[in-house]
Amino acid sequence: MSRAWLALSAVLWLAAFVSSCHAQLFHESQAVFLSDCQKAWGTSAISGWSQGANCSAAEGLFCDQSGMILEMSMEESGLAGPIPDSISRLTRISFLNLYNNHLNGSIPAGIGSLIQLGYLRLGKNRLTGSIPAGISSFTSLASVGFEDNQLSGLIPGEIGNLLSLEALNLSNNSLIGSVPNSISLLIGLTHLDLSKNLLTGSIPNSILFLTGLSYLFVGQNQFTGTIPAGIGNLDQLEMLDLSSSSLSGSIPDKITSLTWVSFLWLDNNSLSGALPNSFGVLSKLTSLNLSGNRLNGSIPSALANRRELNYLYLSNNMLIGSIPEFAVGSAALIHMVLSGNQLSGPIPTSIYHCTNLQRLWLDNNSLSGALPNSFGVLSKLTSFIITGTNLTCPPDYTACGPTQSPKTVFCRTCPSFCSTCGKRAPEPTPNTSSSSTSSSESSAAAGGGGVSVGAIIGIAVAAVVILLLLVAALVYFRLRMQRKPKTGLAGSLAASHCTEFSLAEVLKATNNWSEDNQLGSGAFGDVYKGVSPRDGTTVWAVKRAKLIDVDFQREIQQMADKNHPNIVRLLGFAIGGDLRTRPEQVLIYEYVPNGDxxxxxxxxxxxxxxxxxxxxxxxxxxxxxxxxxxxxxxxxxxxxxxxxxxxxxxxxxxxxxxxxxxxxxxxxxxxxxxxxxxxxxxxxxxxxxxxxxxxxxxxxxxxxxxxxxxxxxxxxxxxxxxxxxxxxxxxxxxxxxxxxxxxxxxxxxxxxxxxxxxxxxxxxxxxxxxxxxxxxxxxxxxxxxxxxxxxxAAVKVDAQVQQMKNAEIEVTSQAHLLLDTCH
Structure with missing residues (x-):
């Protein structure tokens, strides 16, 4: 019995000794990596760590109780230099984030040793070389981000071994070759971004097996061939970007099976044929860009009346026919760019329904007739181009909108409009070489000779009558718009008293994003304090959002109608820049003065x-x-x-x-x-x-x-x-x-x-x-x-909330009753 006990004790001691030695080796091994990081990135790179110290003291590291590194998160930390090869020593790490630094050199081949990785993001650095084939060992990896680097070579076929992958972002590199067929094995993918590379061949049918995709970006490559007919199988897609390649053929009818799609970008290809009439069934569509193709036929009327559509780009095609009539459902439209087509006829008078329209480009078409008098209700219009058309002004037309004048005006055939709006500096248009001409022209000089008193009186009376008619029409249209239930983003904001501000107002309020105004930085954007320039008293908390367009829009839509005493209230929003270049996106919340x-x-x-x-x-x-x-x-x-x-x-x-x-x-x-x-x-x-x-x-x-x-x-x-x-x-x-x-x-x-x-x-x-x-x-x-x-106080809050809910139910019931009456 004593011998057995001694033997068991010896075995247990030996196991403990081996375990201790093993742990010691692990600690020494990761200490080598941390030391190499300081040599490569500078001694301050791993703040709080020194040789022999526990890794838990280091900023950006998360360790288990034994001191082994499980997570390394050093996003936007100013790191510069190569990633040390000794990173392969972090065999227990599951989370590695070195996004947005100045790292250079290649991705170490030994990174394939990190078999427990679940998250890997090395995006927005200066990494070169190819994607190592060793990534095939990452069987637990759920998310990979190598975007915004200088990587080259092929996408390794071994990528198909990453069976747990949900998000893959290789965008904005110099990757070549075709997309490997093995990508079809990644059936758990929801996000795939291969855009802005040098990929060739056709868009592979293997992508069509990824039926769980929500976001597919493969634009700005060198793809040829047609859009796969089976693209409609990806019926979970919310965003699809196939832009700026050399795709040809027609737009497949099955693309209208993408009933969840919000952003659809097929621009700058060689697509031909007519626009599918069934585009109108895409009820979630907020942004459609088909510019720079060879599309012909007319614009489907159902497309112009989409209730959710904010951005419509159809420029530089061969579209014919007239601009379709706009219904009240067009109130959400913000940009409409139809430049460089063969459209004819007048601007429809029903354009007054587009009350949120900011950009209207109709240049280089065969449009004719006078601008509609209802044009004056487009109070948010900031960019209006009709050069290269035969559009004219009606007599004595002076309306530029009740609240502001367009900042960009190109109109040689409507001098009174241009005169009213003031002379503007030239702004280049995206589709013609003639856009370098002057942005506005002076009004015609008054002719010589006298004018009779009777003529003067007649002109004055006529002017007063026309002015009264315009005012009456404006009041009528505004009242009518107020009665009709609004839909889409603009509608949800208006219904909840959420105001759209200009970017200039936001810059003035925050003193051009002054550091003195910055309150802090959150996971979803930097926050600044500002005072509303409209009243000079309302204090804002201005969030400069990091979100992409769809998330920015989602936060507005979700928060605009949320009214609870324990939730910061959304007051408004602002958008600047161009949609395709990721605009400046701002959310304005109430300011809460007592800290966090x-x-x-x-x-x-x-x-x-x-x-x-x-x-x-x-x-x-x-x-x-x-x-x-x-x-x-x-x-x-x-x-x-x-x-x-x-x-x-x-x-x-x-x-x-x-x-x-x-x-x-x-x-x-x-x-x-x-x-x-x-x-x-x-x-x-x-x-x-x-x-x-x-x-x-x-x-x-x-x-x-x-x-x-x-x-x-x-x-x-x-x-x-x-x-x-x-x-x-x-x-x-x-x-x-x-x-x-x-x-x-x-x-x-x-x-x-x-x-x-x-x-x-x-x-x-x-x-x-x-x-x-x-x-x-x-x-x-x-x-x-x-x-x-x-x-x-929380009980009182409950009573307030219940009152608000009852009020919301009453409003909703009235809205439904009104809709039933309208139908």
């Missing part, structure tokens, strides 16, 4: 909140998130810095990265939204944001508010998670440790609050409570501890 929650509950809080105030804040937040979840929205970045406190100490949820529950990451970002320590591990693994993801983050926030501790605490022993630490404290009955020393909280409140928070962070998402349940539990804790005689 971190200021009031963190370890450095000068005036920390008491227990009652903390519970009121948590109840208000829970009600706000419950409201969002009721619309199927999830926030994705819940943390104290994204909770603002009003003058009366009420919380407001801010910095939205809203998506529909169940949606994944966004094209062009390929990153998990959220903040380290608050992100749900299930969301990190699946990239699918759900209400349960928000519940997890809110559970962490509750613990942070209760204890005053950070979600992650670094020490020599590793990283301590607040969720695990709180669970240990509750299990051992150590409630004293959980108590924020700056808060005089009773022990019972600590226990109940901690237990509720911990229940939000359990691994099984189905076992996590809903936000409604959390709010009710928090209210019960508050009433029991503080006293039922003191009504919480």
């Amino acid at each position: 929650l971190q200021k009031w509950t963190g370890p450095d809080a000068a005036s920390p909140l008491n227990l009652k105030q903390r519970l009121d804040v948590l109840i208000g937040l829970a009600r706000g998130f419950e409201y969002l979840h009721s619309f199927g929205m999830v926030h994705r970045d819940i943390k104290p810095a994204n909770v603002l406190i009003t003058a009366d100490m009420q919380p407001k949820i801010a910095d939205f990265g809203l998506v529909r529950a169940g949606e994944g990451t966004t094209v062009g970002t390929t990153r998990i939204m959220g903040t380290r320590g608050y992100v749900d591990p299930v969301y990190s693994r699946t990239s699918k944001a759900t209400a349960a993801s928000d519940v997890y983050s809110f559970g962490v926030l509750m613990l942070v508010v209760l204890t005053g501790q950070a979600p992650l605490t670094e020490s020599a022993g590793g990283t301590r998670k607040i969720t695990l630490w709180a669970s240990e404290c509750v299990s051992s009955g150590d409630m004293r440790s959980l108590r924020d020393p700056k808060m005089d909280a009773p022990g019972e409140a600590e226990l109940r609050l901690a237990e509720l928070a911990i229940s939000c962070t359990v691994e099984l998402t189905a076992s996590r409570p809903s936000m409604a349940h959390i709010a009710n539990e928090l209210q019960a804790i508050r009433e029991e501890v503080v006293g039922k005689d003191e009504l919480s």
